[in-house]
Amino acid sequence: MESANTLTSTVKARIEAAGSDTELRAIEREYLEKGGVVAGLLAAVPSLPGPERPAAGRAANQLKLEIAAALGAARERLASADLDQERSSAGFDASLPAQHSPRGSLHPIVQLTRELSDLFHSMGFLVLDGPEVETDEHNFEALNIPRDHPARDMQDTFRCDPEGKLVLRTHTSAVQVRAMRQLKPPMRAIVPGKVFRQETTDASHEHTFHQMEGIVIDKDITVAHLISTMKVLLRGVFGREIEVRLRPGYFPFVEPGFELDARCPFCKSGCSVCKQSTWIELLPCGMIHPNVLRSSGIDPETWGGFAFGLGLSRLVMLRFQIDDVRHLLGGDLRFLEQFS
Ligand code: DAH
Numbered sequence: 001m002e003s004a005n006t007l008t009s010t011v012k013a014r015i016e017a018a019g020s021d022t023e024l025r026a027i028e029r030e031y032l033e034k035g036g037v038v039a040g041l042l043a044a045v046p047s048l049p050g051p052e053r054p055a056a057g058r059a060a061n062q063l064k065l066e067i068a069a070a071l072g073a074a075r076e077r078l079a080s081a082d083l084d085q086e087r088s089s090a091g092f093d094a095s096l097p098a099q100h101s102p103r104g105s106l107h108p109i110v111q112l113t114r115e116l117s118d119l120f121h122s123m124g125f126l127v128l129d130g131p132e133v134e135t136d137e138h139n140f141e142a143l144n145i146p147r148d149h150p151a152r153d154m155q156d157t158f159r160c161d162p163e164g165k166l167v168l169r170t171h172t173s174a175v176q177v178r179a180m181r182q183l184k185p186p187m188r189a190i191v192p193g194k195v196f197r198q199e200t201t202d203a204s205h206e207h208t209f210h211q212m213e214g215i216v217i218d219k220d221i222t223v224a225h226l227i228s229t230m231k232v233l234l235r236g237v238f239g240r241e242i243e244v245r246l247r248p249g250y251f252p253f254v255e256p257g258f259e260l261d262a263r264c265p266f267c268k269s270g271c272s273v274c275k276q277s278t279w280i281e282l283l284p285c286g287m288i289h290p291n292v293l294r295s296s297g298i299d300p301e302t303w304g305g306f307a308f309g310l311g312l313s314r315l316v317m318l319r320f321q322i323d324d325v326r327h328l329l330g331g332d333l334r335f336l337e338q339f340s
Contacts, residue, residue, distance in 0.1 A: 004041060004059035008066055015070045024074055031067050038064045105340030108316045109210050109328065112237075113192045116212060116310075119236040123229070125214070126189040130175035132196070133160055138174040139167050142295045143253040151252045156198040158207075168196035172213035173253060173309060179215060180296035185303045186218040192312060203324040210312035210328075217288065217298065217305035223256075226285060226306040230260055233310070234282075237319065238265045245279065254286025254307060266321075273318065280318065283310045 011031060018024050031037045041060040045053050087094070106114075117127045130138075136147075145151045160166035175191040183189075191213040199205040216225065227244060234242040242262050249259040262282045264274035274280050285308035290300035313328055320339075322328070327335045 004056075004063045007037065008063055011063075011067055012070050015067070015074050018074060019078075021075065021078060024071055024078075027067075028071055032064060038067070103340065105336070107336065108320060108339045109312055111339065112312060112316050112319070113210075113212070115236065116233070116312075117190065117192065119233065120188075120190045120214070123232065124188055125216075126179075126183075126187070128175055128179055128189045128191045129193065130169070130172070130178050130191060132169055132194055133166055134169040134174045136165055136167055138177045139169050139171070142177040142292065143173055144289050144291045144295070145252045149252070158196050158198050169193075170197055171195050171309060172211045173307070176213060176215050176253075176292075176307060177296055180217070180293070180298055185298055185305075188216045188218075190214045201326060203326070206313070206325045206329065208329055209325065210316075212310040212312050214308045214310065215288070215305060216307075217293070217303050219303065221287075221304045221306060223287065223306070226287070226308070227260075229306075230283070230285070230308065234262055237315065240265075244282070249284050249286070251284055251286060251309075253289050253292045255289045257284065257286035259283075260285050260308070265318075273321070282315075283308050285309065 011027065014027055015024065018027065029036065033039075038060060041063070042057070045057050045060065048056055121127060139157075140152065141147070155170040157170050158168040160168065172191045172193050172195060175193070179187065179189050179191070193211065194208060195211050196208050197205075199207050201207060214229070216229070223246070227246070230244055231242070234244065242265055244263070245261050246258040247261065249257045251257040260282050261279040264271065264278050264280050266273050267278065270276035270278055285306060288305045288307050293300045293303060293305075313325055316322065316328065317325060
């Protein structure tokens with residue numbers, strides 16, 4: 001035991017004084033490896049008187065651990081001295097401020113789209129996509145808006161060809177038609193995406209904006225299903241129960257059609273967001289028109305459903321109290337950085 005104790009301090013001093021890895025390696029060989037000092041001590045343990053053996057064994061093992069730890073620390077010290085040496089010869093200055101590369105963040109529309117996609121996905125909805133250049137048939141005709149019907153004037157359309165067969169889709173409802181033709185009922189889907197209108201832009205009108213269409217087709221679907229789904233949506237967006245009401249609204253592809261209003265989430269008795277009315281016009285919706293089902297090969301005697309057209313841009317504006325829709329796609333980093 002005695003020799004183990006004195007040895008500890010001698011070896012440690014040698015290790016601390018060592019100036020190279022070769023020296024450390026030599027000490028390691030001398031003490032720790034086969035035939036080395038520690039092995040010698042351990043081998044001597046059985047020749048000691050019985051009662052002394054356990055303590056002597058422990059002391060030898062302790063010596064071994066301490067030498068190993070001291071060697072490890074010394075190696076680190078040498079390595080970091082090497083690195084310092086290397087850095088100062090390369091002109092490296094660790095005290096200079098770091099260069100940060102700018103970090104991007106998700107656009108608020110993308111954030112909301114992802115949240116709503118998760119929410120609807122959890123209720124069994126598919127999340128669908130469709131082309132932004134659409135046929136007149138998908139965008140209008142199959143949605144019960146025939147050519148020359150006055151309802152065409154509800155949306156100012158960008159036409160893509162002289163014959164008027166292709167349009168920039170004016171609403172994500174066009175994908176309803178694709179969904180109905182490709183999937184069999186029962187079905188539930190949402191379609192987030194960009195839509196285009198030939199608008200004169202101002203604080204509340206933009207030629208390109210975002211919508212999210214929703215569609216449910218099943219047996220025995222009623223307005224109650226529509227209302228409860230919209231309440232789940234509002235709970236998801238505003239984090240609490242929000243009262244809703246329906247007013248009649250006209251859209252050729254639903255019958256009856258509604259405007260769904262939500263109780264203003266920002267006030268109790270009227271504010272600038274709800275124009276002092278405590279209600280906010282949230283989204284148009286309704287029960288899918290039999291003509292629309294029929295035009296996509298679905299029998300309205302067996303199947304029924306509801307649809308809604310959520311203005312994603314509008315909802316983002318509501319949520320973050322953005323007063324000008326043109327900020328959304330303006331690409332100004334000072335605006336976008338607020339949502340990181
Ligand atoms: N597509 C309509 C628009 O953009 C919105 C809409 C209204 C969608 C009623 C619907 C609906 O699904 O049921 O003006």
